[in-house]
Amino acid sequence: TEHEPDVLLTEIHRQARDNPIIRLALDVREGREFMHGDYGTAQVIGREAVNQDLVLKADQVLVGTNRTRRRYNQRLRELKGFNADFPQAGDKLVCLRNDPAKGLLNGSLWKVMTSSRETVKPGINLLVSPEEDDPDRGVAKIKLLKAAFEDPDAEIPWQQKKRFDDFDYGYALTVHKAQGSQWNDVVLFDESWAFKETRQRWLYTAITRAAERLTIVR
Template identity: 35%
Template sequence: MNKCSKIHVKSLHLIKKSVIITNMDIRLTADQERAKNLITEWYYNTDNTFFVLSGYAGTGKTFLIDYVVKNVLCLKAGEEAVFVSPTGKAASILVKRGTPAGTVHSLIYRREEDDFEVDENGEVIESERLRFVKREEISSKIKLIIVDEASMISADVLRDLLSFNVKCLFSGDEAQLPPVNGVCPLMQLIDYTMTEIVRQAKDNPIIKIATLARQGKTIPYGDYGDSVRIIPKGALQKTDRKKLFLSADQIICGLNKTRNALNNEIRRYKDIPPTELLPINGEKVICTLNNWEKPLDEKKEFFLVNGIIGYANNLREGYDKIAKMDFRADFLETEITSAFDVGVFTDGKYAHGYGDRAVTLADGSVVHEDDYARLFRKKAVADEVIDRFEFAYAITCHKAQGSEFDFVVVFDESWAFKEEKDKWLYTAITRAKEKLLIIR
């Protein structure tokens, strides 16, 4: 008999936390047990389209969801549960943990080529410009969609996702920073919050100080085990900075002024002249402007969107006199050779390359100066926007959301975020997987 058939939904409340409920010697905490029962009840016995599960760092939320999907819900033959995330980077984290995953965008939207475009005189010309439209339907085999990092989903994408009337289990962390553009609607509709730290995480120094940050408590200077250190700014000697910054997998700060200064400092450590405003081969950059027309992989599953970190290569002049480069997202093994525009901001100044200039429109789009008059009159279209990047040795905490890194250095500027200072620090701390240094 399939082990799933032994568990009847109606009697789930009778299962005690001390009972081993699988053949894998896995015991759930009382908190996980409660979440499991609520999810199972929702899936089988309610008409509600979605369930929102929040869970703090160290509560075993990701494990619990994976466990419930594979061992409790027991989809029938031919039925599928799919895991998705708002970004390719977040999806790649699930994949590394052994869970096949894609993006929400690739699941519910399809590419469509426009066959016309309006030129500068208002005439229709031939074009192959891509755009994305909501699919009419998704596979009928899909009975459950599990969405990780749900707090990063916009209201528009959420509306489109729910329109397919497929049950959606949203997973997030209400203690993290809300999106820059406002509060995610899902985090106002939480069905259950997991708060109990699992035994395996209780001795993890990163989880310990993340919990203190979430609770708004002061975290004293000092060492926390072998993996966490908190020091004052004055303790960081100049001779230490180069070794430290070049060894960090990611530096996180709060203010753009700090980010610019740190990126310039690290480029100096790499012996890159300050006059070299554009990235050289192998430099770490982050995309800061969505361009859904630029795929990052040959299968066109991931696209160039705000927050994607990667590496620049093969800087060159394009046919349109705009500097071009190849770009490899850090979660992909290979780079795509199609040209990406090189738009890099340093200290607020736009460095475009080859003497060109760009114009920022009212909607935030950055366009080549030659296109400005036409676009201002016609309103910008997506393929006229110059791809925008910044150096990414140091990034802001908002840009780091949905990502994780082995060794993180945090410049604690939580004070700048006022009522969200605890969320800021908690989010920054939980980007670290193995090692963490906080400088404040």
Template identity: 25%
Template sequence: LVSIWEEEHEVTLAQQQRDAVIASLLHGVVILTGGPGTGKTTVIRSMIDIMGKQGLEILLAAPTGRAAKRLSEATGAPAATVHRMLEAQGREDGEMHFARDAECMLEADVVIIDEVSMMDIVLMQHLLSAVLPGSHIVFVGDADQLPAVGPGSVLKDILRSGVFPCVRLTQIFRQNNRGTIVLNAHAINTGTMPTFTGNDFSFVSAVSAEEAAKQVLSICQSLIEEGHSVMDMQVLSPMRREACGVDALNRTLQEALNPETEDNASIAGFRSGDKVMQIRNDYTKNVFNGDVGRIVWIDTEKLIVQYTDDVDVTYTRDEFASLTLAYVMSVHKSQGSEYSTVILPLVRAHHIMLQRNLLYTAVTRAKKRVILVGDRTALFTAVSNDRTRRRYTLLAERLAERI
């Protein structure tokens, strides 16, 4: 089947990629992991084509709306958020109810979940309870990225348990315009300092957090003057506090890039034209935690946000708290997204968050350009520090005992 697919599509899969496709056909649960540029998307596409031709019903999903959209664009197949696939509904008591569960299971022969590292143990439990016995599940993700914001470390625990077939893609394929970014991401992941050889991966020196904040602003202004949209660039920060933290930098960039005027007054901290982010799932509005858009209308009673898929969403005054400025966001919030340009301040004031997996996650968000701003000591600390806060779950041990 794999050879036939290769002939039809004039594609030759690497041996690891072939192993992954074959494993998905032979086993009920398969984990596909690997860093950027290792061909995970090609494997998913081939799985969809081959299984689809066998008449199997396939569902694709990812933990966030942005990751689901990326998955759909990359594969050409429809993809949903895990919440949407499970038909999540908010209840009046604020709790979440899933219409798809053990009583009303998903009608699918194959379920493929991308960006599994972002899933916490609660959402994983809801997903697995809704999968029909005998179905195939393919978990895809990069175990070296940051763990989920919620409890657990599901992908790492499943891998550590060793009870399911796992294919780890290690061969890096040529990238059109992400070559330096991908190579540096893999270097960082092995504890090697990145190389700054061109415009697509650069370092701007700053001796203090305050100077770094000024440099970040200057870079953003220069990019806008070059014709880049504020929606195509993303400043990421390891922390919320300090001069280079999310909160202070958001205010700095808002004042400089979208200043208050007589015609554009600030209402509840927002202005027309501001880049904003939804910070909680809202199933009635069909917007989800991490969705980013731009305010296109605001008055004292309401505001309207246009999201990236040209969907306008109206917020009443009491719903403004569901939004926050998004000129800058935390690295955690950026997971599952891609941006043309990523700007990342790295300063010693953020020392407790200077970790390898955080730097690796930030760098792999960029499609065309990475600009690091700060001092090289902070960069060296981040690259060298592979100690992450251990999550004690016992999931790996329980899987090993029961399976």
């Protein structure tokens, strides 16, 4: 329903008094703009104030567009010392396609345990474990297509693509992909301008991905 009962709204307003993240989300939802500033567990800063430490310490970096996501993933991998153009042990990956048999869920995050590239064939064999300790999901064996990482912009025919698992780096995620997940410490690059009439909803969803700390860069 569009209009929640008053009781619920009163409760949300009460929480907002104690929680800067909920307060920002509420401001956005009710059409109010917010300014740069330190709100306690939430802060809003300009791009010039972003430093490596901030993004490396975050549990998750969120962005709006795929173009930014690709660029930031590349940069974050460099900062973390990964230099190969395919996933290495320690890399963070996001699953892009369900595979119930392997326990792979679209949008789920994984850590690479081992990675070995096939010399002649086009695949990379990985052993991955869920980023969060998840009793329902264990270690999974996946096979990725080398070409998808060597040239991310290349169009890969579905016939070839479907024979491999579909993953990408997960250091930066789009808010769309992050729906339904929450992290303690989130750095959000505000690209709400890209969403025109759904801008408010995008921003609300983005802000509410943070459970304890939120930094909005705009």
